[in-house]
Amino acid sequence: MSAPIQVGMADLKTARAPHSLVTSGLGSCVGVCLWDEVTRVGGMAHVMLPSDRSGRPGQNPAKFADSGIALLVTTLLREGARQERLRAKIAGGAQMFAFAGQSDIMNIGARNVAAVEEELQRRGIRLVARDTGGNYGRTIVFHLATAALVVRTIGHGERVI
Amino acid sequence: MSEDYTRLTPLQLDALREVVNIGAGNAATALATMVQARVEMAVPRVELLPFDQVADLLGGPEVPVACVFLYLSGEAPARVLFALEVERALQMVDVLMQREPGTTVALDEMGVSALQELGNIVASAYGNALAELTGLAFLPSVPAFALDMAGAILDAVLAQYGEVSDQALVMETCFAAAGLDVIGLLFMLPDPGALEHILQALEVDAP
Numbered sequence A: 001m002s003a004p005i006q007v008g009m010a011d012l013k014t015a016r017a018p019h020s021l022v023t024s025g026l027g028s029c030v031g032v033c034l035w036d037e038v039t040r041v042g043g044m045a046h047v048m049l050p051s052d053r054s055g056r057p058g059q060n061p062a063k064f065a066d067s068g069i070a071l072l073v074t075t076l077l078r079e080g081a082r083q084e085r086l087r088a089k090i091a092g093g094a095q096m097f098a099f100a101g102q103s104d105i106m107n108i109g110a111r112n113v114a115a116v117e118e119e120l121q122r123r124g125i126r127l128v129a130r131d132t133g134g135n136y137g138r139t140i141v142f143h144l145a146t147a148a149l150v151v152r153t154i155g156h157g158e159r160v161i
Numbered sequence B: 001m002s003e004d005y006t007r008l009t010p011l012q013l014d015a016l017r018e019v020v021n022i023g024a025g026n027a028a029t030a031l032a033t034m035v036q037a038r039v040e041m042a043v044p045r046v047e048l049l050p051f052d053q054v055a056d057l058l059g060g061p062e063v064p065v066a067c068v069f070l071y072l073s074g075e076a077p078a079r080v081l082f083a084l085e086v087e088r089a090l091q092m093v094d095v096l097m098q099r100e101p102g103t104t105v106a107l108d109e110m111g112v113s114a115l116q117e118l119g120n121i122v123a124s125a126y127g128n129a130l131a132e133l134t135g136l137a138f139l140p141s142v143p144a145f146a147l148d149m150a151g152a153i154l155d156a157v158l159a160q161y162g163e164v165s166d167q168a169l170v171m172e173t174c175f176a177a178a179g180l181d182v183i184g185l186l187f188m189l190p191d192p193g194a195l196e197h198i199l200q201a202l203e204v205d206a207p
Helices: A065-078 A104-122 B010-035 B051-058 B086-096 B109-134 B150-163 B194-201
Strands: A012-016 A020-026 A030-036 A041-047 A086-092 A126-132 A138-143 A148-152 A158-160 B039-041 B045-050 B064-073 B078-085 B144-149 B167-177 B180-190
Touching: A012 A020, A012 A065, A020 A030, A020 A041, A020 B150, A030 A065, A030 A104, A030 A138, A041 A065, A041 A138, A065 A104, A086 A104, A086 A138, A086 A148, A104 A126, A104 B150, A126 A148, B010 B039, B010 B045, B010 B086, B010 B109, B010 B167, B010 B180, B010 B194, B045 B051, B051 B150, B051 B167, B051 B180, B064 B086, B064 B109, B064 B150, B078 B086, B078 B109, B078 B150, B086 B109, B109 B144, B109 B180, B109 B194, B144 B150, B150 B167, B150 B180, B180 B194
Parallel strands: A086 A126
Antiparallel strands: A012 A041, A020 A138, A030 A041, A030 A086, A138 A148, A148 A158, B039 B167, B045 B167, B064 B078, B064 B144, B078 B180, B167 B180
């Protein structure tokens, strides 16, 4: 099988079975995987923040939970997925550093996860598996042939969700 | 907006490089006292890097690194990250705890607190130099520690830059001591908006 397709930080890619998508070193970021089980087309977004509050023009939509999921859905529908068949798996959203009394900037991971969940729910996309939170990083590999999401960590084991 | 780092002029970049040079010089002196060895410092880099490439400075997003992270609060808040390869971190613990080289094979609570103290001293030396140059106050937070994938550590530190940019202004210094190749990398990341204050204080106009 070919090498997994790399998805960078604030990046988004789609692919078909038997390919797989990988994103390395998710900390507070969240990896959002969507797929259509019938057409076996799927995608992964590596989102950094809940939503764009800057008002700046020309922002990269893949950076934010709301616009990233929107773009991922649009792209997948264009590639033959059906909205009602889309399913989601997510991983990441850790709090890498904990400071006593620090502002919520530090808990961006939890805010990212909440924003992703909200956006999925708003679109009626069922979240079937998740591996979120904690205080450690994750590398995730999404296999489109099986929809298995492999989560690798340092010191916290490896699991398939 | 001032947060548009891409509009920094060569003069401003030079001024920042000088800040980093002096800050890192102070940090190197503090480091040398702690490890009781001569500490060399590479010419600092001040660069705008796409988020993806920042992790490459630490060997790639999946490479495990030991990091001490501090927040310098004040009018021009900044984040300071002191990152070491895991092997180097273990060697540093031996040096700091005055153990025989090779004694530390895993990081325990004592080792972590020794590294936090090291990060604290380095970051404070850096903050003091910045304060002297700019007349602004930089108050270091309690140091936080993580041993994890470089990408995971950096995305937690860089996330806030995502609001305003696709790039981070990275001020990076590399330290080395006799017998140890690379002690660690020190990153200084001014918060969005803080750069303007720093540049004003240095009397080079903000972009």
